[in-house]
Amino acid sequence: MAKTILEVKNLKKYYTQSKGLFSSLRGNVGIIPAVDDVSFYIKEKETMGLVGETGCGKTTIGKTLLKLAPATSGEIIYDGTDITHLSSREFYPYRKKMQMIFQDLDAALNPKMRIRSILKEALTVHHKLSKAELKYRIDDLLEKVNLKKNKLSNFPNELSGGEKRRVGIARALAVGAQFIVADEPTSALDVSIQAQVVNLLKDLQKTLGLSYLFISHDLRIVELISHKVAVMYLGQIVEMGMAGLIANEPRHPYTDILWSSLVDKKSSEVNRSNEENKKAGGGGFDFERPLEGCRFAPRCPVYYSKNKPDICTDPSSSPTLRDIGDAHKVACHFPL
Numbered sequence: 001m002a003k004t005i006l007e008v009k010n011l012k013k014y015y016t017q018s019k020g021l022f023s024s025l026r027g028n029v030g031i032i033p034a035v036d037d038v039s040f041y042i043k044e045k046e047t048m049g050l051v052g053e054t055g056c057g058k059t060t061i062g063k064t065l066l067k068l069a070p071a072t073s074g075e076i077i078y079d080g081t082d083i084t085h086l087s088s089r090e091f092y093p094y095r096k097k098m099q100m101i102f103q104d105l106d107a108a109l110n111p112k113m114r115i116r117s118i119l120k121e122a123l124t125v126h127h128k129l130s131k132a133e134l135k136y137r138i139d140d141l142l143e144k145v146n147l148k149k150n151k152l153s154n155f156p157n158e159l160s161g162g163e164k165r166r167v168g169i170a171r172a173l174a175v176g177a178q179f180i181v182a183d184e185p186t187s188a189l190d191v192s193i194q195a196q197v198v199n200l201l202k203d204l205q206k207t208l209g210l211s212y213l214f215i216s217h218d219l220r221i222v223e224l225i226s227h228k229v230a231v232m233y234l235g236q237i238v239e240m241g242m243a244g245l246i247a248n249e250p251r252h253p254y255t256d257i258l259w260s261s262l263v264d265k266k267s268s269e270v271n272r273s274n275e276e277n278k279k280a281g282g283g284g285f286d287f288e289r290p291l292e293g294c295r296f297a298p299r300c301p302v303y304y305s306k307n308k309p310d311i312c313t314d315p316s317s318s319p320t321l322r323d324i325g326d327a328h329k330v331a332c333h334f335p336l
């Protein structure tokens with residue numbers, strides 16, 4: 001059986017934010033529980049998809065795993081070692097194995113460097129290479145990510161979106177990545193190019209044995225590439241299971257809504273929930289959101305169809321992830 005490459009236990013990442021100039025002068029700050037008690041594991045050569053609306057905490061999970069932002073509490077275990085509290089020096093050997101492909105195509109690549117220099121920098125950051133080795137490694141990288149040789153002399157702004165993304169992937173490989181957090185790697189790309197990027201990541205996984213945390217707000221893309229999927233809402237995982245189950249038998253009302261917004265299932269419940277969604281202003285945090293009881297209640301069609309059962313909003317009975325069989329977990333008092 002494949003070994004577990006990454007295990008995350010009860011991870012929390014809270015940000016503090018002032019509620020406005022005057023309240024900040026009075027020292028009145030709000031806590032944003034961007035990631036609030038999240039646990040999961042990823043096996044070698046496995047892809048876990050992380051899906052949810054903008055602002056639900058996906059990028060924060062990725063950054064916290066890679067120690068680009070310190071965890072508030074919880075444990076991050078990489079290949080058997082608890083890396084949560086390692087110093088930068090102790091984390092150094094892990095930094096090359098754990099890489100992030102950032103969402104913003106343009107911010108990710110230095111606009112003043114030619115592609116050759118970008119790859120060279122990544123290849124030599126941890127290793128000294130001779131000229132001949134460097135040429136061999138660059139050619140090898142180009143082949144791996146299907147990028148033409150003549151692009152090496154280009155600057156990033158001379159490349160298409162798909163090509164920039166390939167350079168980003170090549171750079172992660174150059175450093176020596178084994179585990180990659182791919183943060184919305186297909187956003188801002190045309191549909192046909194999205195499929196190419198997904199296929200490239202899948203091929204690289206097969207040939208190089210990579211593991212991925214694949215982040216997207218688009219459940220269709222996530223299902224294409226992931227072995228298992230976690231659905232996030234306001235800092236918490238509300239449903240998790242094999243990709244096929246999440247796609248075909250979603251049990252949390254929120255996952256169902258994510259699908260219906262794509263598939264356009266026009267049930268009255270969904271329409272009602274979309275109205276609630278608009279009122280509630282999407283999936284991000286604000287200080288009016290319920291952080292006790294079920295966070296999804298204000299938008300939940302089941303909650304309304306059952307005449308607002310107290311258990312859904314009772315602070316002492318927040319729904320937690322329960323296994324409902326076949327390693328399918330749901331955090332809901334009334335799963336579909």
Ligand SMILES: Nc1ncnc2c1ncn2[C@@H]1O[C@H](COP(=O)(O)OP(=O)(O)O)[C@@H](O)[C@H]1O
Pocket residue numbers: 015016017032034052053054055056057058059060061284285
């Ligand atoms: N550096 C930060 N300081 C304060 N709040 C932040 C910071 N980064 C993210 N957040 C907040 O944390 C929440 C989750 O953000 P993020 O992880 O970027 O969500 P997603 O990637 O799912 O869109 C949001 O409410 C966001 O505003």
Ligand code: SF4
Pocket residue numbers: 253254294295296297300301302303312319331332333334335
């Ligand atoms: S616990 Fe209640 S409010 Fe929350 S998702 Fe389930 S039915 Fe909806």
Ligand SMILES: [Mg+2]
Pocket residue numbers: 055058059060103183
């Ligand atoms: Mg994000």
